[in-house]
Amino acid sequence: MKDVNPHGKEVLATMAQPKIRIIGDVINNAYGRARKAWSERSFEKYQAIVKSQDENGVEAIDVNIDGTQTLQVRAHEMVEFLPELVPALQEVTTTALCFDNPGLEFHKAAFGAYDRSKGGKPILNSLAASREQLEEMMELAAQYDSRVIVMASEQFVDGQSTQCFKADEVYRAAKYFVELLNTKYGRVNDDIIVDPGLAPVGADTYGLVNMGLDAMRLIRQDPDLAGVHFSVGLTNFAWGTPKGVRHQLERAYLTLGAEAGLDMALANPAKDPQPLDRSDPMVAKLEEALEAGRPRGEESQEEAGFRQAEKVLACF
Numbered sequence: 001m002k003d004v005n006p007h008g009k010e011v012l013a014t015m016a017q018p019k020i021r022i023i024g025d026v027i028n029n030a031y032g033r034a035r036k037a038w039s040e041r042s043f044e045k046y047q048a049i050v051k052s053q054d055e056n057g058v059e060a061i062d063v064n065i066d067g068t069q070t071l072q073v074r075a076h077e078m079v080e081f082l083p084e085l086v087p088a089l090q091e092v093t094t095t096a097l098c099f100d101n102p103g104l105e106f107h108k109a110a111f112g113a114y115d116r117s118k119g120g121k122p123i124l125n126s127l128a129a130s131r132e133q134l135e136e137m138m139e140l141a142a143q144y145d146s147r148v149i150v151m152a153s154e155q156f157v158d159g160q161s162t163q164c165f166k167a168d169e170v171y172r173a174a175k176y177f178v179e180l181l182n183t184k185y186g187r188v189n190d191d192i193i194v195d196p197g198l199a200p201v202g203a204d205t206y207g208l209v210n211m212g213l214d215a216m217r218l219i220r221q222d223p224d225l226a227g228v229h230f231s232v233g234l235t236n237f238a239w240g241t242p243k244g245v246r247h248q249l250e251r252a253y254l255t256l257g258a259e260a261g262l263d264m265a266l267a268n269p270a271k272d273p274q275p276l277d278r279s280d281p282m283v284a285k286l287e288e289a290l291e292a293g294r295p296r297g298e299e300s301q302e303e304a305g306f307r308q309a310e311k312v313l314a315c316f
Helices: 032-040 043-054 075-090 104-113 134-143 167-185 208-220 243-260 281-292 301-314
Strands: 002-005 009-012 021-028 060-064 096-100 123-127 147-151 154-157 160-163 192-195 229-233 264-267
Touching (some): 021 043, 032 043, 043 060, 075 104, 096 104, 123 134, 134 147, 134 167, 154 167, 167 208, 208 243, 208 281, 229 243, 243 264, 243 281
Parallel strands (some): 021 060, 021 264, 096 123, 123 147, 147 192, 192 229, 229 264
Antiparallel strands (some): 154 160
């Protein structure tokens, strides 16, 4: 049986939610375990993080050793460490690695140390309109036959990168990158993972959560884009909400995301980041909040966004 929701969304009401494939994000200095591994340059601690994610059945393991607001990491330190770190990680896993950094030199060092025979296709995370050496990064993806994550929440306008604020802008950005990667860099659609953008839902006055969901629906309607994958960074979605409900709120988003076409997510696999059943009350609450975030009449997006934030808070 199919239910039809607003904006033409069809929901399979009687079928189980599809499984989201997880790119484990715990090698990231936002996590205490990763900070400790970095500060000690401990291969054993990094290997332990990898093993714990493998035990939870991840699709790939993200490698992000960049700094945070409280931890300074210099670019040359990462580039010098990767030739030792990557083989150490591959000693304990055959799961593909996803190299996560905006810098070309980072990816050169990571791919140069990666043993394709042990881990299959690596992932370059990520391509975006704002990357300073974008062409060289795409050439690197072609050279190493890697998969790529495309940040379609950024677009080119008059040759300059700008933030997307509408679903059709995300769609056009994804279309541009997919066509370019297909025709010039030999990437097939199955190699391409589109990130449509995901904002903290309680502070999303720009309607970015709806933008990403609507963009995935648009992309799924384009036969030229058939076979591309979708992924979002799930960790910050429930930022600012009570800790006791964050996990359920993230899973409710995955339910709505899966209906729109989402099939992957960058997340902590230990938290079981999988969609809730469609009948779970949190799904309906989140859907109601997001619908409230759509402008009505002459409203501005900001006005609707504050109403969305109020609805999100009312969930708790």
